Amino acid sequence: MTSLRTIADINHKIRQGSVNVLTVEALKARVAEVGVPQTAQEVDVVTTGTFEPMESSGAILNLGHTDPPIKIRQCWIDGVLAYSGFGAVDLYLGASQPAETGISDNDGEDARERGGGHVIEDLIAGKALPLRALGQSTDCYPRSAMNTLITRESINQFYLFNPRNLYQNFLVGVNGGDRLLNTYLGPLQPQLGNAVYSNPGALSPLLNDPKLRLVGVGTKIFLGGGIGYVTWEGTQHFPLQKRLANNTPIGPAATLALIGDAKQMNSEWVRGCHFKNYGPSLMLGVGVPLPVLDESVIQACAVSDQELVAPVIDFSIPRRVRPTFGLVSYAQLKSGSLTIERKRVRTAPLASLHLSRQVAIELKQWIESGEFTLTEPVAEIPCDRTFLPQDSRGSQMNLT
Known part of the structure; x- marks a missing residue:
C-alpha cells in the first residue's frame, strides 16, 4: 500500500507542534464518520492503552x-x-x-x-x-x-524489566464446578456465577496492530507513567494463534517484553495488587503509539469490539487444556452479561477500561506537547513462534 508518511515525517511534525494525534477510540469514531481514506490523510498517530494486571513483571535494582x-x-x-x-x-x-x-x-x-x-x-x-x-x-x-x-x-539503577506484558488477546474465565475458585482472574463463582475477561478489547494496543507491523524491538512506549521500550518478544509469545478474517487472534497470542526507568515512573500507573488465595501481582499502565504510515494502519485500528472475540474457558477442570464454551465478542462482554447454556452470566473486566482510556489520552498529550517522539524499530517481533507445553518426562528418562 502507498506510504502516506514516515516516522521521520511524524517526528518532524511533533517538533513543529503540528502533529495530529487521536486516541484509538476517537479514531474509530472518526472512521465511522468519514471513512478510512480521509482519516488516514488526517491522522498522524493513534494512541492505545491498557491498565491491567501483568504478573510477569519485575524490577532490576543495583544497590x-x-x-x-x-x-x-x-x-x-x-x-x-x-x-x-x-x-x-x-x-x-x-x-x-x-x-x-x-x-x-x-x-x-x-x-x-x-x-x-x-x-x-x-x-x-x-x-x-x-x-x-x-x-x-x-x-x-x-x-x-x-x-x-x-x-x-x-x-543506582531501578528499572522495570518485564518478561511478559501486553497480551494481544486473552481468555474469559468461568467456573462450571460446585465450589468457588480463586484464580489469576480473581474469584470465579460456582455454577457459572460470573465471567471475567482481562483484555480491554478494542482499546488494546496489540489488537489494533494485529500483525505487529508497527511494533518491534526498540519501539518507544508509555510504561508506568514514564518512557519505556520494547526489548524482545514476551514469554509465551504465540503469534500463530488462530485468527479471524480481520487478522485478530481468537485467544492468547503475541506478547512483548518491556523495559523502562522506574525512577521516572508514577505510582498512579504502577500499583501492587493481590488476588485472594492466588497471590500478588502488578497493575500496570502501558500505552503504545501507532504511526499512521498508510491506510492499512487505519483499517486495522478501526476494528470494533463486535469484531473481536475471546474464548470462554471453564476453570473448574484442572488441566492445561480446559473445555471451552466457545467464542464471545468483546461487545457482548462489555454489555455486562453473556449467555452460556441458556443461562445469563454476569461479566466483569479485570482491566480498568477507564484507566486504559486515560493511558491513551496521556500518551496523546505527551506527543502533542513534543515530550514524546516515535522510534523506528531496530528488529521485528518474530511472528512464527510455536507454543510448547512442558510435560513430565521422568518415566521416559533414566534417573539413576
Whole structure:
C-alpha cells in the first residue's frame, strides 16, 4: 500500500507542534464518520492503552557497594525475597513474589496480601523501605550481612524489566464446578456465577496492530507513567494463534517484553495488587503509539469490539487444556452479561477500561506537547513462534 508518511515525517511534525494525534477510540469514531481514506490523510498517530494486571513483571535494582563490600546471596526488601544470583549488589524483584512473615516490618494481616508489586509501587512512590541481606564472605566481599533502608534515590539503577506484558488477546474465565475458585482472574463463582475477561478489547494496543507491523524491538512506549521500550518478544509469545478474517487472534497470542526507568515512573500507573488465595501481582499502565504510515494502519485500528472475540474457558477442570464454551465478542462482554447454556452470566473486566482510556489520552498529550517522539524499530517481533507445553518426562528418562 502507498506510504502516506514516515516516522521521520511524524517526528518532524511533533517538533513543529503540528502533529495530529487521536486516541484509538476517537479514531474509530472518526472512521465511522468519514471513512478510512480521509482519516488516514488526517491522522498522524493513534494512541492505545491498557491498565491491567501483568504478573510477569519485575524490577532490576543495583544497590551500590557497601564498605566493607558484600556479595549478596539472600535479600529481602520489606519482607519480599529478591533474586540475588548474579552481580554482588544486583537484584531482581518479581512482581508476584509474596512477602514472607517474620521478615517484613509490616508483618500482620496486610503482609499476607503484600508482594513484589507492592514493593515496586512503594519505591516508585518515593517511600523508604527496609532491606535485609545475607552475604557470601569472600576475600573480595568480606561482609556477611546488611540491614538498611533504601529509596529509589539511594540506589543506582531501578528499572522495570518485564518478561511478559501486553497480551494481544486473552481468555474469559468461568467456573462450571460446585465450589468457588480463586484464580489469576480473581474469584470465579460456582455454577457459572460470573465471567471475567482481562483484555480491554478494542482499546488494546496489540489488537489494533494485529500483525505487529508497527511494533518491534526498540519501539518507544508509555510504561508506568514514564518512557519505556520494547526489548524482545514476551514469554509465551504465540503469534500463530488462530485468527479471524480481520487478522485478530481468537485467544492468547503475541506478547512483548518491556523495559523502562522506574525512577521516572508514577505510582498512579504502577500499583501492587493481590488476588485472594492466588497471590500478588502488578497493575500496570502501558500505552503504545501507532504511526499512521498508510491506510492499512487505519483499517486495522478501526476494528470494533463486535469484531473481536475471546474464548470462554471453564476453570473448574484442572488441566492445561480446559473445555471451552466457545467464542464471545468483546461487545457482548462489555454489555455486562453473556449467555452460556441458556443461562445469563454476569461479566466483569479485570482491566480498568477507564484507566486504559486515560493511558491513551496521556500518551496523546505527551506527543502533542513534543515530550514524546516515535522510534523506528531496530528488529521485528518474530511472528512464527510455536507454543510448547512442558510435560513430565521422568518415566521416559533414566534417573539413576
